[in-house]
Amino acid sequence: MLHLSTTAEQRLVDRLGRVHSNLRISVTDRCNIRCFYCMPEEVVFRPRGEILTFEEIERFVRVAATLGVKKLRLTGGEPLVRKDLPGLVKRLAAIPGIEDLALTTNGLLLAEQAEALKKAGLHRVNVSLDTLSEDTFQQISRRSGLQQVLDGIFAAQQAGFENLRLNAIAIRGLTENEIVPLAKFANRHALQLRFIEFMPLDADGNWKQEDTLTGAVIRQLLEDEFGPLQLADRPDPSQPALDYRFANGSGGIGFINPVSEPFCESCNRLRLTAEGQIRNCLFSITEWDARKVLRGNGSDDSLRQLIRDCVAAKKPAHGIGEEDFEKPARAMYEIGG
Numbered sequence: 101m102l103h104l105s106t107t108a109e110q111r112l113v114d115r116l117g118r119v120h121s122n123l124r125i126s127v128t129d130r131c132n133i134r135c136f137y138c139m140p141e142e143v144v145f146r147p148r149g150e151i152l153t154f155e156e157i158e159r160f161v162r163v164a165a166t167l168g169v170k171k172l173r174l175t176g177g178e179p180l181v182r183k184d185l186p187g188l189v190k191r192l193a194a195i196p197g198i199e200d201l202a203l204t205t206n207g208l209l210l211a212e213q214a215e216a217l218k219k220a221g222l223h224r225v226n227v228s229l230d231t232l233s234e235d236t237f238q239q240i241s242r243r244s245g246l247q248q249v250l251d252g253i254f255a256a257q258q259a260g261f262e263n264l265r266l267n268a269i270a271i272r273g274l275t276e277n278e279i280v281p282l283a284k285f286a287n288r289h290a291l292q293l294r295f296i297e298f299m300p301l302d303a304d305g306n307w308k309q310e311d312t313l314t315g316a317v318i319r320q321l322l323e324d325e326f327g328p329l330q331l332a333d334r335p336d337p338s339q340p341a342l343d344y345r346f347a348n349g350s351g352g353i354g355f356i357n358p359v360s361e362p363f364c365e366s367c368n369r370l371r372l373t374a375e376g377q378i379r380n381c382l383f384s385i386t387e388w389d390a391r392k393v394l395r396g397n398g399s400d401d402s403l404r405q406l407i408r409d410c411v412a413a414k415k416p417a418h419g420i421g422e423e424d425f426e427k428p429a430r431a432m433y434e435i436g437g
C-alpha cells in the first residue's frame with residue numbers, strides 16, 4: 101500500500117464540510133440475476149463500448165487518489181460477471197493512496213473467484229443475502245442460485261477474507277421471517293450481517309414508504325429473540341451502518357437505515373457509474389461526464405476539476421419523503437448501490 105499525502109486544499113470538501121474519501125465504482129450494469137428491488141425482469145444492457153475500460157477506471161482512480169480518495173468499493177450490476185475482475189483489483193490495489201479495496205457481490209460467482217481476488221489484493225467482501233429460503237430467493241431474484249451464494253460465502257472465508265459482511269435488504273411483507281434465521285446463520289458462521297432498508301431505486305418504480313421494514317422494527321425482532329444487542333465500535337464515523345455484537349461475540353448485526361434514519365450529514369461517498377458518470381449521491385439527479393474527459397484527451401487537471409465540481413454541487417441529503425423528492429432516472433443496477 102503506497103502512501104500519498106494529500107493537503108487540506110486538495111481534499112474533496114463540500115459545502116457542508118463533508119470530506120469525500122470513499123469512491124464506489126460500478127464496473128458493469130450487467131448481472132446474472134434480476135432482483136426486483138434493483139432491476140427489471142427484461143433489461144437492455146449498455147453496449148460494451150460505452151463501459152469504461154480497466155485502463156480508464158485505473159486512470160480515474162489515480163487522479164481521484166490525488167484528491168484524497170482512499171477507499172474503493174467495486175460494485176455493478178454484478179461485478180464478478182466482468183471478465184478478469186482480479187486484473188482490475190490488482191491495478192487498483194497498486195495505486196498510491198488507496199488504503200482499502202472492497203467488493204459487493206451477489207455471491208453466485210464468488211466460489212470460483214475468491215482465491216484470485218484475494219491474491220490480487222482485495223481486502224474486503226460484502227455478499228448480498230436476503231434470505232435462506234430458495235423459494236424466497238427466487239421470489240426476490242427471479243432466478244435460482246441460493247446454494248451457489250452460500251458456497252461463495254464459505255469459499256471467501258476459506259480464501260482468508262475476514263469479517264465477511266452480508267447485506268440483507270429488508271422488505272415488509274416478504275422478509276420478516278428471514279430476519280432471525282439470517283441472524284442465527286451469521287452468528288453461527290462469524291459473519292457481519294447488515295440489514296439495509298428498501299430504498300426507492302427499484303427499476304419498476306413500485307417502491308412505497310410503507311414497504312420499508314425499518315431498522316428499529318428489525319432490531320426489536322432480534323432483541324425479542326437474542327436479548328439486548330451490544331453496540332459495537334464505530335471505527336469509521338462516516339460508515340452508514342450502526343453495528344452491534346452478539347452476546348457470544350461471534351459475528352455481528354448492523355443496520356443501514358437510509359429511509360428512517362438518514363446518515364447524509366456524515367456522507368463521504370462518491371460514485372462512478374459503469375459508463376463513466378460521476379454521481380455525488382446515490383439519489384443525485386445530475387451527473388458529471390468523466391468518460392468525455394477520459395476519451396477526449398482531457399488532462400488529469402480537467403478530471404480533477406470535474407470531480408471537484410461534482411462535490412461542490414452535492415445536496416445536504418437524499419430528501420426521500422420530502423415533497424420535492426425526485427426519484428433518479430437510474431435504477432440501482434445502473435448506479436451500483
Ligand code: SF4
Binds near residue numbers: 364417
Ligand atoms: S443518500 Fe446520498 S448523501 Fe445520503 S448518505 Fe447516501 S449517498 Fe450520501
